[in-house]
Amino acid sequence: MALGKFKFLPSFLTKEKDEDSGGESIPIPLETKEREDVRENPVEIEEIISGMDQAYMNDEDMDPSLYVLEKLPPELNSQVLLEQVVKLRQELDAVSRKLADLVLENHASYVEELQRVTDIQNALQMATMICINGRRQLAQSKADVTKGGLGVLANHRKRLKIQQIMRIMRTIKTLQRTDIRTQEMLEEEDYPAAIQLCLECQQAIKSYRKYHCVSELSSKLQDTQVEIEDQLDRVLAQSCTSFDGHRYDRVQTAYRLLSKSQVAMDQLLMHYTQTIHNRSFAVVLRYAERCRHDAKSGPLNRLPYKDLCSKMDSKYFVVCLTELCKSLWEVLHCYHRTVQWHERHDQAVDEDESLRNDSELQYNRSYVNKKLQHGKTKIWQDVKQRIKPYLLGTDLASFQFDNFISVLNVTNRLISVGEEMCGDKSADVQDSMRQQTLNYFKSFHRVRMDELRMFLENEMWDVWPVRASFTIYSLKEFSFLRSGGVMSPTTKSRSLTDGFFTRFAQQGNPFDDDEEEETTEEPLAITDENSPRATRRLAGDDDDDDDVPEELKRDFVDEGDQAPAARKQKSHQASTGEQTVDGPICTNTTLGVMRLFGKYMRMMDVLKPIAYDVMVYLSQLFDYYMYAVHSFFANDVASAETGPLSMSSKMKATLKRIENNLILHVESAGAVKPSQTDEIRVQAPVLSSMIPLDQLASLYGLTRRMTAVESLVFLASQFESLLQHLEGFVPQSKRAFLSQFHSQTVSIVPELRRPVYCGVADKLLDPSRLLSQMSSVKWDIKDIMSQHSRYVDYILMECQAHKRRFDEWNSITPMPKVVLNQVWEHVIHTVNHTFVEGFASAKKCSNEGRALMQLDFQQFIIQIEKLVSLRPIPEKEFVDTYIKAFYMSEADIEPWLRDHRMYSTKQLTSLVQCGVGAHINKKAKNRLINIIEDMEKTRRPM
Numbered sequence: 001m002a003l004g005k006f007k008f009l010p011s012f013l014t015k016e017k018d019e020d021s022g023g024e025s026i027p028i029p030l031e032t033k034e035r036e037d038v039r040e041n042p043v044e045i046e047e048i049i050s051g052m053d054q055a056y057m058n059d060e061d062m063d064p065s066l067y068v069l070e071k072l073p074p075e076l077n078s079q080v081l082l083e084q085v086v087k088l089r090q091e092l093d094a095v096s097r098k099l100a101d102l103v104l105e106n107h108a109s110y111v112e113e114l115q116r117v118t119d120i121q122n123a124l125q126m127a128t129m130i131c132i133n134g135r136r137q138l139a140q141s142k143a144d145v146t147k148g149g150l151g152v153l154a155n156h157r158k159r160l161k162i163q164q165i166m167r168i169m170r171t172i173k174t175l176q177r178t179d180i181r182t183q184e185m186l187e188e189e190d191y192p193a194a195i196q197l198c199l200e201c202q203q204a205i206k207s208y209r210k211y212h213c214v215s216e217l218s219s220k221l222q223d224t225q226v227e228i229e230d231q232l233d234r235v236l237a238q239s240c241t242s243f244d245g246h247r248y249d250r251v252q253t254a255y256r257l258l259s260k261s262q263v264a265m266d267q268l269l270m271h272y273t274q275t276i277h278n279r280s281f282a283v284v285l286r287y288a289e290r291c292r293h294d295a296k297s298g299p300l301n302r303l304p305y306k307d308l309c310s311k312m313d314s315k316y317f318v319v320c321l322t323e324l325c326k327s328l329w330e331v332l333h334c335y336h337r338t339v340q341w342h343e344r345h346d347q348a349v350d351e352d353e354s355l356r357n358d359s360e361l362q363y364n365r366s367y368v369n370k371k372l373q374h375g376k377t378k379i380w381q382d383v384k385q386r387i388k389p390y391l392l393g394t395d396l397a398s399f400q401f402d403n404f405i406s407v408l409n410v411t412n413r414l415i416s417v418g419e420e421m422c423g424d425k426s427a428d429v430q431d432s433m434r435q436q437t438l439n440y441f442k443s444f445h446r447v448r449m450d451e452l453r454m455f456l457e458n459e460m461w462d463v464w465p466v467r468a469s470f471t472i473y474s475l476k477e478f479s480f481l482r483s484g485g486v487m488s489p490t491t492k493s494r495s496l497t498d499g500f501f502t503r504f505a506q507q508g509n510p511f512d513d514d515e516e517e518e519t520t521e522e523p524l525a526i527t528d529e530n531s532p533r534a535t536r537r538l539a540g541d542d543d544d545d546d547d548v549p550e551e552l553k554r555d556f557v558d559e560g561d562q563a564p565a566a567r568k569q570k571s572h573q574a575s576t577g578e579q580t581v582d583g584p585i586c587t588n589t590t591l592g593v594m595r596l597f598g599k600y601m602r603m604m605d606v607l608k609p610i611a612y613d614v615m616v617y618l619s620q621l622f623d624y625y626m627y628a629v630h631s632f633f634a635n636d637v638a639s640a641e642t643g644p645l646s647m648s649s650k651m652k653a654t655l656k657r658i659e660n661n662l663i664l665h666v667e668s669a670g671a672v673k674p675s676q677t678d679e680i681r682v683q684a685p686v687l688s689s690m691i692p693l694d695q696l697a698s699l700y701g702l703t704r705r706m707t708a709v710e711s712l713v714f715l716a717s718q719f720e721s722l723l724q725h726l727e728g729f730v731p732q733s734k735r736a737f738l739s740q741f742h743s744q745t746v747s748i749v750p751e752l753r754r755p756v757y758c759g760v761a762d763k764l765l766d767p768s769r770l771l772s773q774m775s776s777v778k779w780d781i782k783d784i785m786s787q788h789s790r791y792v793d794y795i796l797m798e799c800q801a802h803k804r805r806f807d808e809w810n811s812i813t814p815m816p817k818v819v820l821n822q823v824w825e826h827v828i829h830t831v832n833h834t835f836v837e838g839f840a841s842a843k844k845c846s847n848e849g850r851a852l853m854q855l856d857f858q859q860f861i862i863q864i865e866k867l868v869s870l871r872p873i874p875e876k877e878f879v880d881t882y883i884k885a886f887y888m889s890e891a892d893i894e895p896w897l898r899d900h901r902m903y904s905t906k907q908l909t910s911l912v913q914c915g916v917g918a919h920i921n922k923k924a925k926n927r928l929i930n931i932i933e934d935m936e937k938t939r940r941p942m
Helices: 033-038 042-050 063-069 078-105 107-176 178-187 191-207 217-238 245-257 261-290 305-309 313-349 357-392 401-423 428-457 476-481 559-576 588-606 610-632 649-661 702-719 725-727 730-742 745-766 767-775 790-812 819-842 847-867 875-888 892-898 907-917 920-937
Strands: none
Touching: 033 819, 042 078, 078 107, 078 920, 107 191, 178 217, 191 217, 191 245, 217 245, 217 261, 245 261, 245 313, 261 305, 261 313, 261 357, 261 649, 305 357, 305 875, 313 357, 313 401, 357 401, 357 428, 401 588, 428 588, 428 610, 476 588, 588 610, 588 702, 588 725, 610 649, 610 702, 610 725, 610 730, 610 745, 649 730, 649 745, 702 725, 702 745, 702 790, 702 819, 725 730, 730 745, 745 819, 767 819, 790 819, 790 847, 819 847, 819 875, 819 907, 847 875, 892 907, 892 920, 907 920
């Protein structure tokens, strides 16, 4: 607690009697002993001080006596006053004791400080004496110096003259050694210092020209300056291929000292043009020498550049093009770095106020910037003039697809570099490549379509084992769409802020061979990794594929080579009892088509102007595959106009379109119909004779049909996953075609399941035999039967036999649940319709016979539910409703007939004859029959 601010307690506490008052004072016990105890106990002193009212110590202007009186209660008595006095006396004693203790504690400091004050006083007295003595001695020295002043001045004058002579001699000596020093600076590439030295020497020569030895140095100095400028020009030329910011800064500073900044920029642009011409010629010449077959044709280095380009073979074309672009990229990159250096330099000038006001510097700066901007276009034009003759000097028609894609990829990358550099889209280069590329791709597509027909005709429709996670992106042909995941095509274009010059600012080259190399997931599901077959991959070849047979690297793989692997996989599944589909169902041909998708999309990516044409050709691959599956496995039931075997109008229209636009028809004489246009047409594929579709042992080729249809469905799903990329490739004005193709062709592929699978189900049961057995049943019985008819056992026996066959084949070739459900759905559909047809064939029917009908059908439903997992049983109401209609009255039957047009005329007539007709007269019966005949006239196919 700070005691310095403590106010003494009221004075009346020390008096026992008020002197101004005549009355007696309140007796106050002094309690001397207790107070002494308080003074001797430090703890109690601290407690008393800490419990005191803080107003005594904080407020310096407070009147303590008045403050104590104001705190007294309104009603006073002796006891209250006595307590207050005792408390205040204790606080006064505690404060006094605390103050005394503090004084004693700081006594040593007080003594020490007092000693310091005494020492300072003595020091001041000593300093005063020193000052007095110094002044006296300075006065004496002043008088002594005046006597020798004139002598000193004379000697000083001589000294100055001698020093001047020495400076002149040193300057002359330096001028004589200027040549040596300049050569040292040039070796150190300190061009600004060398220029500055020459300028200083020239200035010195003007000052000391009166000396004979100096005048002879003038001509020698001129030669030295010319040598410096020549070396500056050589360094400036070197910056076109190997830019060094530090060296370039020295060169520019040297040219500014020479006042030749504009000349330097003109020289620089000339060097860039010359470098482009020289480097491109050297690269092409080096590879042309390798292609040279006739040594008598003369030296190639004397040929013009255009003629030299025509000497290039296809073997070295891509390598030479890549090397040429790499060489030109180095020149363009150096120019870009040159522009960046000037931008940074201009920014530094803007920040310096003294340089910003220099008119000559600003004029040179404006001239240099204009030249640099104009130089971007000029240098890019020079590059195009070296690339264009090279691309047009060789016929690309004989190139392999990968090599052709590499040419387009490198060319497009170079065009992108030019667009980033000066905004030029190089339409002339693109136009020169567009028609050549389109012609090449038409020829390529014709060959691929013929190959597709050949492989479809030889396809054994075995399930090709692939990984469960396999997608179309697992193929290496789609690696260009991935960059740590699937990448949209629109993100492939680099903005100017993150383009080639930024990504390869420090090292690397956009034309390096490994720039776009990516690992590809292996799609084949080889069960034994140590098997020799494990190295035979179809989809997703590894980079190191030296040990892979050559036939596996083609777009399609020969079935004769790879079918055993598929059969081995099937045997393994059969032995282990597997009955599930572990991955997508696809065939060798499916993988081939997907690979072609990747190649076609790569073409769309590297050459946008023909993207729409390539998209049309890509759709033809899908159309032809779809047409082949339909013609192979659904053509035998395609003639059905109604019922479950019939196809939707959209499917019919799609197949008709494919047949009219893509299929090449052959006349009976064998001559091909001439095409009215240059459209690509292919002969209709023919199913291999090794695939039987009419044998019960193979379930009429169910597994082959399943593989064909489900592989097509998988191909359609993968095509849908490519839509976002295709939309990015195809121009906005042409995207309607893509949308139409998806909605009218790709999206309806699952509809092929019904006619293909129902074609199998239609052959599993013989409805005529079943009707023959039902016709032997008497429906006009008089007793209610508790046992179902024998024909029901025949139906169930046939279904159980087919169920065993399904299980056997499913253990060999696992079939998706949708396949078996589709087949069972049509089998049950056939049985149900046969039930109704058999019931309608009854000549006479009693109520007990109708009960037997219900019993037979219920028995079939109960047993078939145990046999198949299909729920609900399809068309159960179709039979139930027909049986219940036998019990209807005349009033109910007429509207029922009009509402149930799904039944045939024969079936409805049977209801009238054997059902309600048994209870109505002949006139009413004829009226109902006339209604049925009228309905038949207006019946539409259901």
